[in-house]
Amino acid sequence: MTTTETLIAAADAHSAHNYHPLPVVVATADGAWMTDVEGRRYLDLLAGYSALNFGHGHRRLVAAARAQLDRVTLTSRAFHHDRFAAFCTELAELCGMEMVLPMNTGVEAVETAVKTARKWGYRVKRVPAEMAKIVVAGGNFHGRTTTVISFSTDPEARADFGPYTPGFEIVPYGDLTAMREALTENTVAVLLEPIQGEAGVIVPPAGYLRAVRELTRERNVLFIADEIQSGLGRTGRTFACEHEGVVPDAYVLGKALGGGIVPVSAVVSSAAVLGVFGPGEHGSTFGGNPLACAVALEVIAMLRSGEYQARSAELGEHLHRELGGLLSAGKVTQVRGRGLWAGVDIDRRLGTGRQVSERLMDRRVLVKDTHGSTIRIAPPLVITKEDLDWGLDQLRAVLAT
Structure with missing residues (x-):
């Protein structure tokens, strides 16, 4: 052999x-x-x-990782470290947002976005307890945790993993009428990929994202853009949402944020949205660790050039x-x-x-x-x-x- x-x-x-x-x-x-x-x-x-x-x-990313390896790689969020503030500040600025909640993998960031939307719905929108709904699109791929596959339409990802997590409504991707009809007083968020990657790189109809943005604003619903695959330069813009001049309420980022060296993900949003969390209500041992922050800071610097x-x-x-x-x-x-x-x-x-x-x-x-x-x-x-x-x-x- x-x-x-x-x-x-x-x-x-x-x-x-x-x-x-x-x-x-x-x-x-x-x-x-x-x-x-x-x-x-x-x-x-x-x-x-x-x-x-x-x-x-x-070479820039490897050098950043090597330099950090000689200093400190993990503290947990029980303590501050000297790369964290810069990472959060610069990523928020890149996104035109105010706050960052760092995690590790993309699906962890999606789960974080789901929790954020629900807590915002109960604390800010005043949705009745246990009634929050999140609208998603058919053909989506947001990861493979139990909650995330609960709103998947892919039998391969979903079959034999039930019972499934409730609280989601699925509408056809690109169908604005179905989206409009799905939004109710209990809807707290719309979660979409600006371009669906796993589905086969599906680009929505022109104007769809802009119309969803306007609709969610009218209905007091968060628009969460999963830019884990489409973001950070892949489509010719920093974010795929930019092709329609759309700024969501929150970005979900991952993959390229870690430069292909370490897993880094984050939810990036406003203080009004991410400010709903208090100490102990969400966390991650490795999320926002010094090594991840050092690499991600170099990624952000490279993206700032526009090259x-x-x-x-x-x-x-x-x-x-x-x-x-x-x-x-x-x-x-x-x-x-x-x-x-x-x-x-x-x-x-x-x-x-x-x-x-x-x-x-x-x-x-x-x-x-x-x-x-x-x-x-x-x-x-x-x-x-x-x-x-x-x-x-x-x-x-x-x-x-």
Whole structure:
């Protein structure tokens, strides 16, 4: 057996089978490239579901982490540490908000947003006890905790994990009429992805987010934008909401906030919203730890330059133009997305999304399938145009056979 086969066999024998990874074993990575245990190089067109917006091993981020490792990595929130105030201040400023509640993983931040909305509903909106409702969209992916899958419409994520948490109403994504009808006096929040990632990079109809923002403001309902995948430069703007000039009541952030080095997430909002929490009412041992704050501060500094947003916008326009050629040629049936983010529906006669991903792997390109015939393309924002074009050439070659 090869080293790859041996390691995969060991993983299959001793880890739960909750993932079905492509048969490649990564050993090292740099920028937009990964190298496996056999020395083969692969172009990464997934970027850790946008956790690696700045590529693998970005020198600024690694340097920030190394410097902090020599100082202090964890205190818990039982004490202050010298990176916390700067992290909260600068992240709030980046978002145009006032307060930050840091957590670790994206789904922890979503759970935090749910708790925030409910507490705000009871304390501020005066919704009767235990009656708070949150409206979400069908096709959503906000994580995999029990509460979050309770409002998922994906049978794979939801089946056999009940009983489910009540308090959510699901409406079709992009349907403003259904959204309007779902809002009641007991609705405390609307929780949406500005672009649905796991669903296949679904972009809502033009004007939808703006209309939801106006509607929630009229009805005294919080608008919470889950920008865990879509935020921090991925779509050509700092936040995907910016494409419609929308500022939500709260951002839910994660993935790229940790620079691909440590898990960092946060809910960022106003003092009127996050101010509902008192000591002991919510927390996290690792949330806002010094190492996380040091890396995230460097991420924020990099985003402030606007370089990565501009790069995503420019290369994203090129990406979608090239993918449009595949659409015209009849190789794919639909292309969606913004910036360096695309969902590509493969003509089913040419194979499933998984089969196309495997063929691309054989040609040293790594992508991820979703929902049968769709592949997602989301390269690190640091990818060069030449490397992106090479990756697209491999996709053309795969679809030509």
